[in-house]
Amino acid sequence: MSRTAEEIGRTETGPRPLPALGEQRAATNLSSVDTVLPNGLRVIAVHQPTVPMVELRLRVPFAGAEAAHAATAEVLAATILTGTAKRDRVGVDTELALVGGELSAAVDPELLSIGGNALATGFGTVLAVLADALTGAVHADDEVAGEKARLIERITVARSKPNVIARLALQRHRYGDHPITREIPEAADVAGVTAADVRALHAKAVLPRGSVLVVVGDVEPARAVEQAAAALAGWESDRSAAVLPALPHLTPGDLLVVSRPGAVQSQIRLTAQSITRTDPRYPALQLANLAFGGFFSSRLVENIREDKGYTYHARSYPEFTPDGATLLIDTDTASDVTAAALLEIRYELGKLAIGGLTESEVDTVRQYAIGSLLTSTSSQGGIASQLASLAVLGLGLDWLVGHPDRLKAVTPEQVAAAAQEFFAPNRFTGVVVGDVEILAPLKHLGGVTFPE
Structure with missing residues (x-):
């Protein structure tokens, strides 16, 4: 007779203990x-x-x-x-x-x-x-x-x-x-x-x-x-390929409401200035971002998806440019709960900035970050794509191979410092796209500008 997964996972004395996680090892023998x-x-x-x-x-x-x-x-x-x-x-x-x-x-x-x-x-x-x-x-x-x-x-x-x-x-x-x-x-x-x-x-x-x-x-x-x-010897020129002009530094400020009449959903997009991968604070910021909204078990997802049911999808992530980086937060919600969802996003930002992360949370996101990196670089295509992204920023294989060790060295105190520096709600600006009439409750939250 077949057994269910629950039956297989239990013994007479209780749940079957999970085996310890194995050591995550980066590929270090790549010539x-x-x-x-x-x-x-x-x-x-x-x-x-x-x-x-x-x-x-x-x-x-x-x-x-x-x-x-x-x-x-x-x-x-x-x-x-x-x-x-x-x-x-x-x-x-x-x-x-x-x-x-x-x-x-x-x-x-x-x-x-x-x-x-x-x-x-x-x-x-x-x-x-x-x-x-x-x-x-x-x-x-x-x-x-x-x-x-x-x-x-x-x-x-x-x-x-x-x-x-x-x-x-x-x-x-x-x-x-x-x-x-x-x-x-x-x-x-x-x-x-x-x-x-x-x-x-x-x-x-x-x-x-x-x-x-x-x-x-x-x-x-x-x-x-x-x-x-x-x-490629015949591909030559004395001129250099054209790079983007430097981007302006993001200024924190109100969210701008963008009108989309008749929309049944709203798009919330928040953004703030961030730091590049070469900054010593980056590994700690990466872990703080994962805890906030960077993977499915993050605080943001647990709040506005699992607990409140405001959205199916929510995330936060870094976006890199040749001379800098930004943080982005995005989610789509039903129009009538847009204000409530934005309130919860701001709450989670403030909570992270003030309270930091527990040691257990840091360990969880650290394992996730290292495991995701090693998984994404386990194939030829994965390594090639990662290196191509890094190369346009002036980095190479050494950075990629060495990053797991940088993540391992991050302390909970460093993650808390990164959260305080980069996730304070007043560092962000952004847009909310939706039906202006339904989004009127946003006016009560403050920090939101409506079209005239």
């Missing part, structure tokens, strides 16, 4: 090379032979001051892998498929990103296709027209979604007209992009100097760098 090629491209190659594959991540700083830059950049990313003078779209796809490979491109206000993978034996082929796209993408008229139509449709749908509306409103509230706010271009701007515009932007902005290529897999690092140097 690597981190160097800069003559063309100014930084290459980080890591030997991780768990499977006979190789992962590539290219990050090109891709900022632009012009209002139309975001639209042209989106079309460029959509067409950079659709054909060159040597390979048409079918040729690119076929050549990659023959080595079990793929490549894809995306863009945001900060970076043009190209990533993919292949069998380790096909590393040279992927490099050849990548180099051809970087130096010889033709952005054909018909490809640009087709991708523009698809982009316009996706952008139109995206801009109607509440979470996108809230994100764009938050960015404008935080940074005004700074280029970082142009995360999703206007459909009309995309419609106005020409193939000539895309080709001109490619020639001007797809540059190696200041860019980073990360290679992780069943490849010998020095040999991988040699192959990358040979394949």
Whole structure:
């Protein structure tokens, strides 16, 4: 006869004791090379032979001051892998498929990103296709027209979604007209992009100097760098890739209510200035954030989801930029409980800032932080993506491998100090998006500005 999970977990004398957690160990035997090629491209190659594959991540700083830059950049990313003078779209796809490979491109206000993978034996082929796209993408008229139509449709749908509306409103509230706010271009701007515009932007902005290529897999690092140097030798320029201008420091202040008439849900987005990963206080801040809202058993989730039932989803998390970082808190609630949810968020912020964390809480979030990091870097793709994110901040493998030890060294007192410094409610600003009529109770909380 089968037994239930509860029966299996108990003995005649009571619940079966759980085994002690095993020691979490970072990968410390990863051989690597981190160097800069003559063309100014930084290459980080890591030997991780768990499977006979190789992962590539290219990050090109891709900022632009012009209002139309975001639209042209989106079309460029959509067409950079659709054909060159040597390979048409079918040729690119076929050549990659023959080595079990793929490549894809995306863009945001900060970076043009190209990533993919292949069998380790096909590393040279992927490099050849990548180099051809970087130096010889033709952005054909018909490809640009087709991708523009698809982009316009996706952008139109995206801009109607509440979470996108809230994100764009938050960015404008935080940074005004700074280029970082142009995360999703206007459909009309995309419609106005020409193939000539895309080709001109490619020639001007797809540059190696200041860019980073990360290679992780069943490849010998020095040999991988040699192959990358040979394949990408023709990708060169005396100019450097364009980085974003420095962001303004966030000023604490009122939450701005953004009107969305008829909305049955509200989007709450809070934000505050934070610190970079290289700051000595960062490990303690990371643990304080996890305890507040960084994982499912956090205080925020326990309060407004599990206890009050105000929301299905709530979280807090860091967001890193080239020259800084911010903290963000976001949740979506039914319109009629928005004020109550915001009150509880502020309560949890104040409680954390004043009371800190218990030793047990610190140990729990420490285990979670270390375990999550080791899990995310247990695969070739995970290491490659983590390194690519770190590399654009000037960091490398040493930081990644050493971070578990930094987390282990954090004391409850340091976490309490970080909570007090960074989670005080009066450090935050942000937006609330929803139906203004239903959100009227927010006026009684203070610290909220309504549209005139």
